[in-house]
Amino acid sequence: LLETVFSILIAPIYMIYHSIFVFSVLFNKRITWGPQNRDAGSGYHISYILSSFFGVTILGFVSAYISYSHSTMLFLLTMPIWIGWILAIPLVLFTGKEQKVLGKILDSSFWNPNLSLIHRLEEELRTHKNSYLEGREFFFALIHPVFRNEHKQLQGNKQYQSKLSKSTEEDLETLLHQGPKVLERKSLLKILSNRELLDSFYQKFWTSKKETWASEWKTVWKEINPSFFPSISNSKKNDSSPQ
Numbered sequence: 001l002l003e004t005v006f007s008i009l010i011a012p013i014y015m016i017y018h019s020i021f022v023f024s025v026l027f028n029k030r031i032t033w034g035p036q037n038r039d040a041g042s043g044y045h046i047s048y049i050l051s052s053f054f055g056v057t058i059l060g061f062v063s064a065y066i067s068y069s070h071s072t073m074l075f076l077l078t079m080p081i082w083i084g085w086i087l088a089i090p091l092v093l094f095t096g097k098e099q100k101v102l103g104k105i106l107d108s109s110f111w112n113p114n115l116s117l118i119h120r121l122e123e124e125l126r127t128h129k130n131s132y133l134e135g136r137e138f139f140f141a142l143i144h145p146v147f148r149n150e151h152k153q154l155q156g157n158k159q160y161q162s163k164l165s166k167s168t169e170e171d172l173e174t175l176l177h178q179g180p181k182v183l184e185r186k187s188l189l190k191i192l193s194n195r196e197l198l199d200s201f202y203q204k205f206w207t208s209k210k211e212t213w214a215s216e217w218k219t220v221w222k223e224i225n226p227s228f229f230p231s232i233s234n235s236k237k238n239d240s241s242p243q
Helices: 002-026 046-070 072-077 079-086 088-095 100-106 115-127 136-142 145-153 166-178 185-192 195-206 215-223 234-240
Strands: none
Touching (some): 002 046, 002 088, 046 072, 046 088, 079 088, 136 145, 136 215, 145 195, 166 185, 166 195, 185 195
8 A cells, every 4th residue: 555655656756757858868968877876774965855856846836726726626636646746855855765663663574584595695695706795896896996987987976975974984994904795785885886985995995005905905906917006106105005
């Protein structure tokens, strides 16, 4: 029932943006697809939501007023359309972030996950040598100046808060000194999909001493031709550049 209600409310919003997309293609306008926010614990900034859905909200109020001015029957018949537009901003605020309290209220034993299966999959993910969560891939995505920049460009142009949280700073330190295997998958994916965190870790890595690197970073470094990497000024070679 809850899913049906949300689908009814969100469908008119999708209709607006899908129409904009179609007309943009017809008029040969540039379209940018940004990455999804896959971190359920942090929603979009309120200013971003307001700027994106303010026009849709105004359209909803105008549509409701026009239909009501014409007739009560038209007002009721069109309600499933304009009610979603009016509630666009609250809907995004509510659904754009994990609602832990609501999750506890709606929790049911029928929907409880198979914890033993999850533990087995997590263990296999940690130990499998071909897992995408370990190996050179992280080095290239986070540290290599050429490939890291390519990876960063794929993350879109979203704006993030300039001040990092304490937990995020700790995750970056852990990633630098202990490697990606120690971090939780959720924290690791958050860093990989956030342009600001990619820049922060890149700067932190190249301004730190080689002795403080995780063993994985040192191992991959030895396997890669150092000529791929930018030269570091002589004043910082002893501190940040491996010899």
